[in-house]
Amino acid sequence: MSKINKYRKRDHTTGLSGQLYETKVLTLILFRALNHKNIQEFVLGTNIDGVGAFDDIVLSYKTNDSDKHRALFIQVKHKDHPTKDKLTIDIHLQKYFDSYLKIKHKFITDNDDVIFKHSMENMQCEFIIFTSAEENFSKKTxxxxxxxxxxxxxxxxxxxxQYNYDDKDVDSLISTLVKTRAILLAKSLLKFIVKDNFHNIMSDDLIKIYHVYLAQYIFDIETLQNNSTVPYRKTKFRQSFLDSTEESFVAMKHVINDELVKIGNKKERGKILDIENLSWKLPPNFGNPAFCFxxxxxxxxxxxxxxxxxxxxLFQRVQSDCSTLNVIKLDDNSVVDGTIEMKELETRLAGLVGNLLVYDDETGTLKFNTNEESLSTDNIRLLRRLTDKYDLSRFRFDININTFPKLSLYNKEHDRELVKEFLGKLTFYTNQATEDEVETIIKTEIQNISNDDTFNDSLVRxxxxxxFLKVHDKVQKWWKQRDSAPYLTKDCQFYQQAEREILGSPLLNVVHFMNIEKNKILEFESDVIKNLFEMQCNSLGFDWFLKSDKRTIIVISNHIDWSVKKIWIL
Structure with a gap:
């Protein structure tokens, strides 16, 4: 038996009509994934925690003709009046971009999850707004x-x-990007601050990227304390950070204050923990205070x-005789001199950020710090060796390596590309089937593959x-699970179990089940009536019905012999 992979779930917020629409679309996608001949494997989840608005349906799958996994992150939007409640550009692009960033972060940090253990760069991901509503977009492609x-x-x-965006849209989303980074960074910090777990703080991927930024703009770090078994630096928040009204700082403080209130209520019996007086420890190398070989x-x-x-x-790659700045651009795919991969270069240069390499406000890149008074002995040795041959004031480093230390939450060129990447993966599926129509589609597709001898031609509908009713019931129960739930895979037996239960039961049981489930009158053609009573009842007799817990069957037919028949047990 294959391993059952589970995922954390968020709390349900969907209303009844939205729930039915969502679960029926889930039922449809499950049916298609199970019967798609080219799908080799898949995992299907719903209401996955930590992926924001695209959590309604998450489907990851691999096809026979590709080595890459594909993933669909879908928000399902139900509309009672599709022609009136049209989808417009006021669809909260910022909210969707925020969700996109959360998903990218989850791919980096949630390596135990069967979906997010893959690299997002090595997957084909699509982010979908799926709705029965009509659209009213003025800019679309x-x-x-x-x-x-x-x-x-x-x-x-x-x-x-897709949305045909312009520069104004990109600028608006960049502000969301910076704010989201600040919030994620604050949440990562709190995990270590409240537990006093300073030994492992650099193991956090996000903190490792922004530890120099934190040291220079957020933290007020004291001198090294050597009077304990493990050296550390005592730390608190900078007053300039606490007083700032800058949007990303305000977002960070809001997250921190909220968490401190929760901690105070839970552990300190209502005692209010003050952000201004909060202090904690950091490892000696946090923020790259000094560089040494x-x-x-x-x-x-x-x-x-x-x-x-x-x-x-690196200098030789960009050096020219002109008077303009020489910008050295590096990313995850860069290779130096044909042999030195960026991962190796990153390990050699990362320790220079914050001391020898500092932030240049004018260009948003890194520049050389030539102020020897602020440098370590090894910094100075390196600086002097380089200045003997080069004018270091002409060089800048534009480094967009994912794990390389950053000195700002904002990178103009890189962030613009990230926003465009998101908009290029965001797709709108509008004018889709309504709830009742989705149900009809599922039943039709079940009929279309039900061509073996186990199905009775006159009763197949x-x-x-x-x-469908049995499978949808199973999907709803799966959807309603709280805290955690198993991913559905190729091994899912919902449809096979339903088929066995329905095709292996007397037709009157099936009819009774349908009547209970749907709570509506069932209309039969005369040949179905004949099958219902002559074939089933004559062969089995009424004993099975009389001995069961079934109480009433009402048959309505235009056939003169079966105009209205009632069978009941009191």
Whole structure:
């Protein structure tokens, strides 16, 4: 038996009509994924915690003709009046972008999850707004249907398009990006501050990226304390941070204050923990306060030579005779001199950020710090070696390596590309089927594959409806699970179990089940009536019915022999 993978769930917030629409769309996607001949494997989840607005349906799958996994993150928007409640550009792009950033972060940090253990860069991800509403977008670009459309599209009149954005939209989303980073950073910090777990703080991916930024703009770090077994630096929040009205700082303080109130109520019996008087410990190297090569003199000299040679190779890539700045651009795919991969270069240069390499406000890049009074001995040795050959004031570093230390929450060029990346993956599926229409589609598709001998041709419509009702009931129960739930996979037996239960039961049981589930009158053709009573009842007799807990069956037919028949047990 294959391993059951579970995921954390958020609390349900959907109303009844939205719930039915969501669970029926889930039932449809599950059916299609199970019966899609090209899908090798898949995992399906709903209301997944930590992915924001795109948590209604998350489907990750792999096809036979591709080595890459694909993932669909879907928000399902139910509309009671599709023609009146049209989808417009006021659809909270910022909220969706915030959710996109959370998902990107989850791919980095949640490596135990069966979906997020993969690298997002190595997956084909699509972020979808799926709705029965019509659209009223003034700026849109219709796109060619992807293979994903076959899994979720519900009618031929549906529209599939992307938002045709402009620079104003990009600028607005960048402000959301910076604020989201600040909030995520504050949440990461609190995990270590409240537990006094300073030993492991640099193991957090986000803090490792922004530890120099925190040291220079957020924290007031005291001198090194050596009077304990493990050296540390005592720390508190900077007064300039506490007094600031800058949006990202305000967002961070809001998160921290909220958490401190919770901690006070839970652990301190209502005592209010004050952000202004809060203090904690940090490891000595937090924020790169001083750079040193380490080792004996021979090893130090060897490391000095190596770092100098790396920097010189970078200089040679961009150096020119003009008077403009030479900007060295590096990303995760960069290779120096054809042999030195960026991961190695990152480990050599990361320790220079915050001391020898500082933030340049004018360009938003890194520049050399030539003020020797603020540098360590090894910084000065490196600086002097380089200044003998180069004018360091002409060089800037534009580094967009994911794990490289950052000195700002904002990177103009990189962030613009990130916003465009999101908008390029955001797709709108409008004019989709309504709740009742989705149900009809599922039953029709069940009928279309129900061509074996186990189905009775004259009864297939009712058997398919009964199968749908049973599967949808199972999906609803799965949807309602709290705290955690198992992902559904190719091993899911919802449809097979429903098929066995329906096709293996006397038809009167099926009819009774459908009547109870749907609570409505069932209309039969005369040949179905014949099957119902002559074939089933004559072969089995009424004993099974009389001995069961079934109480009433009402048959309504235009056939003269079966105009109205009632069978009941008191």
């Amino acid at each position: 219709f796109i060619q249907e992807s293979r994903e459309a076959n899994l979720i599209k519900t009618n031929d009149n549906a529209k599939i398009f 380490g080792g004996n003199e021979i090893r130090q000299q060897r490391r000095l030579n190596y770092v100098c040679s790396l920097l010189e190779k 009712y058997q398919s409806e009964a199968i």
